[in-house]
Amino acid sequence: MTAQLIDGNALSKQLRSQVAARAQALKAKGITPGLAVVLVGDNPASQVYVRNKVKACEDAGLHSVLEKYDAHLRESDLLARVEALNQDASIHGILVQLPLPAHIDAQKVIEAISPAKDVDGFHIASAGALMTGMKGFWPCTPYGCMKMLESIGYKLKGKHAVVIGRSNIVGKPMALMLLQQNATVTICHSATPDLKAMTLQADVIVAAVGKRNVLTADMVKPGAVVLDVGMNRNDEGKLCGDVDFDGVKEVASYITPVPGGVGPMTITMLLVNTLEAAESAAH
Numbered sequence: 270m271t272a273q274l275i276d277g278n279a280l281s282k283q284l285r286s287q288v289a290a291r292a293q294a295l296k297a298k299g300i301t302p303g304l305a306v307v308l309v310g311d312n313p314a315s316q317v318y319v320r321n322k323v324k325a326c327e328d329a330g331l332h333s334v335l336e337k338y339d340a341h342l343r344e345s346d347l348l349a350r351v352e353a354l355n356q357d358a359s360i361h362g363i364l365v366q367l368p369l370p371a372h373i374d375a376q377k378v379i380e381a382i383s384p385a386k387d388v389d390g391f392h393i394a395s396a397g398a399l400m401t402g403m404k405g406f407w408p409c410t411p412y413g414c415m416k417m418l419e420s421i422g423y424k425l426k427g428k429h430a431v432v433i434g435r436s437n438i439v440g441k442p443m444a445l446m447l448l449q450q451n452a453t454v455t456i457c458h459s460a461t462p463d464l465k466a467m468t469l470q471a472d473v474i475v476a477a478v479g480k481r482n483v484l485t486a487d488m489v490k491p492g493a494v495v496l497d498v499g500m501n502r503n504d505e506g507k508l509c510g511d512v513d514f515d516g517v518k519e520v521a522s523y524i525t526p527v528p529g530g531v532g533p534m535t536i537t538m539l540l541v542n543t544l545e546a547a548e549s550a551a552h
């Protein structure tokens with residue numbers, strides 16, 4: 270079997286045009302959805318990420334502000350900036366790009382963001398809302414994965430999903446979202462003794478580890494759906510995921526590529542969250 274691709278670029282294009290239309294409708298009421306992106310320091314990967322986020326906002330007709338600070342910025346000054354953005358009526362979403370320099374307590378900064386503007390979904394209030402099934406912002410990467418499953422009409426009820434990775438930004442929220450859709454969920458991590466025994470039972474596998482070839486063809490049940498969140502570099506320096514794509518695509522029914530899979534969906538869901546924050550503020 271050769272798996273069908275779930276094309277994150279194509280799905281993003283579709284969803285972003287819906288965001289643009291809804292943003293236009295809000296603008297007609299005098300409200301332009303606004304995202305503030307805060308970058309501290311000069312981490313090269315972070316610079317690329319924030320540039321892409323700001324550009325995606327502009328392309329969809331959202332207002333965006335990029336605030337760049339020196340790596341030596343004091344924690345108290347960053348907290349003051351976040352508070353100012355909380356009070357700024359033209360800003361509906363606030364994103365502080367992680368990682369932050371070591372002298373700044375990232376969790377403290379995240380908790381300083383108003384939950385109503387927490388479009389990254391990392392605030393403890395957003396995490397609690399997801400945990401309890403209440404309304405709140407979902408972290409963009411696992412939210413994007415859910416949209417990819419929705420795009421192929423996949424019904425999770427009664428299915429077994431295996432999530433590899435348990436970070437607060439991907440693995441854990443991913444597991445909760447799958448659970449909310451009535452999948453039976455197994456979460457694997459670095460202390461899981463026999464990963465293959467787990468993944469072979471899965472109808473859906475989400476790999477969110479950050480290591481190449483964590484998932485190979487012999488670990489996948491024929492017909493499973495495989496979502497690859499990982500972002501790694503191969504020996505040639507090219508972007509690749511956690512999944513051995515060439516092998517697994519011969520076994521899976523659907524698979525996401527890297528690049529062009531989950532990556533663009535993450536930014537798309539950031540736009541969706543920002544738009545929805547603005548829509549909520551307008552009511």
Ligand code: NAP
Pocket residue numbers: 410433434435436437438439440457458459460461464477478479480483498499500501531532533535
């Ligand atoms: P993370 O915080 O480093 O978490 C990685 C997880 O993988 C941990 O829970 C770890 O287990 C687990 N793990 C490590 N080695 C393992 C192994 N051999 N078998 C099973 N589990 C293992 O990373 P993250 O922030 O969740 O990100 C994961 C990957 O996704 C990275 O490549 C990152 O760059 C990528 N990512 C992509 C996007 C996107 O938009 N495409 C967004 C976010 C992240 P322990 O908890 O036991 O240490």
